[in-house]
Amino acid sequence: MANLTGEQSASLDEAGQLLKNGQLEAAERMLSGLAQTPGFAPTRLFLAKLCELLDRQGRDEEFLSRVNEFKQRFPRAHNPYMLAYLFFLRREDIPSAAQEIGSCPEQFISHIPTRAAVLYAEARLRIHQSHLSIDRSFRRPTPSDDAPLEPVDDLAICMMVRDEADVMMSNLLHHYQLGCRKFAVMDNLSRDGTASVVSRFARLHPDCTVLLVQDPIEGYYQAKKTQGLCRLARDCFGCAGDELRLIFPLDADEFVDLPPGVGFRWLVDRMIERESEVVVFHLCNAASSSLVHYDERQDVYGTIDVVEACSGQIVTKNTFNPRFVSGLTMGNHVLAHGDLSRDKIFVACEVGARIIHFKYRSPRHVASKILNGGQAVNATKLGQHYALHWRTAYADMQQRGFVVAEEMFESYCLATARSSGRLNIPPCRI
Known part of the structure; x- marks a missing residue:
C-alpha cells in the first residue's frame, strides 16, 4: 500500500466496500478508474479485490489469468492461492482446490490466525479426499493377537467435563484399552456424580495416573480452562520423569477410533515416522438410528449404529506436542500457534483414524x-x-x-x- 496516494487508498477501500455490499458494477467502475490513474501500479490488495470481482461476476478465464499474474507479481503472497482455492471449491473441483491451498506459501504469512486458517483448510480437503477409506463400524478396541495393546507413557488425555456420568466410564475405558495410562480430568460443577465415576475408574486401574481437578468457575471459558488443564498435565506428569510427546484434549463424548488391532503406540509411531508434532483428526457424529436412550448401564458400542462421514462441515480436533498448548482455541478445533507449519501436521484420516462424536445420547x-x-x-x-x-x-x-x-x-x-x-x-x- 506504500505506493498508493491517499486518494487511491480511499478509492480502493470504497471498492472493497462495494464488493462487500454486492454492488459489483460500481466496484468494477471504481477499480477500472483506479487502474487508469497515471503512474498506478497494481498492489497486492488491488489484485485481490479485482480477482474477487472477476470470480463473483463469473468471468472465469479472466479470473484465472489475473490469479496467475498475482502469483508472479507477489510470489510470497497467500491471497491468490486462497482465492483460487475458493474458486475451485465452489465448482466442486476438489483436486484443484487442494493443489492451490497446498501450494500456498504459508511460511510467509505473519498473521497467525490466517496461517492456521490456511493450514486447516488444506487439512479439511485432505480429510475430504481420504475419509471414505474408513469403512467400518464403531467397535471396542481389540488387539490383533492375544496380547493387550501396548501402553503409551508419553501421551496424556485431558478432559473438561460437566454432568457426563452416563458416558464417563465408557470413555475412560475405551482410551485405556487403546493404551492411554495418563488422564487429567477437570470437573466443572457436575451434579450427577461425574467426579465419582472418574475416581472409581482410578481405583480400578492402579496402573493409571489420573489427575482429577475440581473447577468451581461457572463461566463458559473453555479455551483458557483447557489450556490450563493441559499445562497442569504436562507439568505434573513431567515431574515424574515422563515427558509427554502428545497431549490430547477431548470431550467426554469423543472417542478416538483407530484401525482394528492397533492402539496409541501405533499412532505415536506414525508421527515419529513423519517427524510431525500435530495430529489433525476429523470428528464424526454418531447416534442410534432407532433413537435408543443411552445410559451408563448400556454398551456404547452396541448403542451406536450410525456414524456420519463428512456430510457437512468438516470439524477438526487435534492432539499435539505440549509446546503448542498456547495455540489451543475453543473446542480444540484449530491450533493458532506461531510455530505451526505444514510439515508439522499429520492428518489422521489418511491412516484410517478418526474421532467418534456421541453428541446427543438421550x-x-x-x-x-x-x-x-x-x-x-x-x-x-x-x-x-x-x-x-x-x-x-x-x-x-x-x-x-x-x-x-x-x-x-x-x-x-x-x-x-x-x-x-x-x-x-x-x-x-x-
Whole structure:
C-alpha cells in the first residue's frame, strides 16, 4: 500500500466496500478508474479485490489469468492461492482446490490466525479426499493377537467435563484399552456424580495416573480452562520423569477410533515416522438410528449404529506436542500457534483414524447440556453472538420445556442416520 496516494487508498477501500455490499458494477467502475490513474501500479490488495470481482461476476478465464499474474507479481503472497482455492471449491473441483491451498506459501504469512486458517483448510480437503477409506463400524478396541495393546507413557488425555456420568466410564475405558495410562480430568460443577465415576475408574486401574481437578468457575471459558488443564498435565506428569510427546484434549463424548488391532503406540509411531508434532483428526457424529436412550448401564458400542462421514462441515480436533498448548482455541478445533507449519501436521484420516462424536445420547442428556451450556455462557461477559446455540436453546427450553430436548435428540439421531456414508463438498470458507 506504500505506493498508493491517499486518494487511491480511499478509492480502493470504497471498492472493497462495494464488493462487500454486492454492488459489483460500481466496484468494477471504481477499480477500472483506479487502474487508469497515471503512474498506478497494481498492489497486492488491488489484485485481490479485482480477482474477487472477476470470480463473483463469473468471468472465469479472466479470473484465472489475473490469479496467475498475482502469483508472479507477489510470489510470497497467500491471497491468490486462497482465492483460487475458493474458486475451485465452489465448482466442486476438489483436486484443484487442494493443489492451490497446498501450494500456498504459508511460511510467509505473519498473521497467525490466517496461517492456521490456511493450514486447516488444506487439512479439511485432505480429510475430504481420504475419509471414505474408513469403512467400518464403531467397535471396542481389540488387539490383533492375544496380547493387550501396548501402553503409551508419553501421551496424556485431558478432559473438561460437566454432568457426563452416563458416558464417563465408557470413555475412560475405551482410551485405556487403546493404551492411554495418563488422564487429567477437570470437573466443572457436575451434579450427577461425574467426579465419582472418574475416581472409581482410578481405583480400578492402579496402573493409571489420573489427575482429577475440581473447577468451581461457572463461566463458559473453555479455551483458557483447557489450556490450563493441559499445562497442569504436562507439568505434573513431567515431574515424574515422563515427558509427554502428545497431549490430547477431548470431550467426554469423543472417542478416538483407530484401525482394528492397533492402539496409541501405533499412532505415536506414525508421527515419529513423519517427524510431525500435530495430529489433525476429523470428528464424526454418531447416534442410534432407532433413537435408543443411552445410559451408563448400556454398551456404547452396541448403542451406536450410525456414524456420519463428512456430510457437512468438516470439524477438526487435534492432539499435539505440549509446546503448542498456547495455540489451543475453543473446542480444540484449530491450533493458532506461531510455530505451526505444514510439515508439522499429520492428518489422521489418511491412516484410517478418526474421532467418534456421541453428541446427543438421550433427551435427558440433551436437556442437561442445554441447561449447563446456557447457564455457563450467561455467567460470562462475552458478547451475545458467543455460543449462540446454547443461548438460543436455553431460552427456548425455558419457554417450551423438556420437549425442546426431545426434539433436538430425535432430530440429531435421524439427521446422523441420513448423513451416514454421504459425501458433500466442504463449506466454501477459509
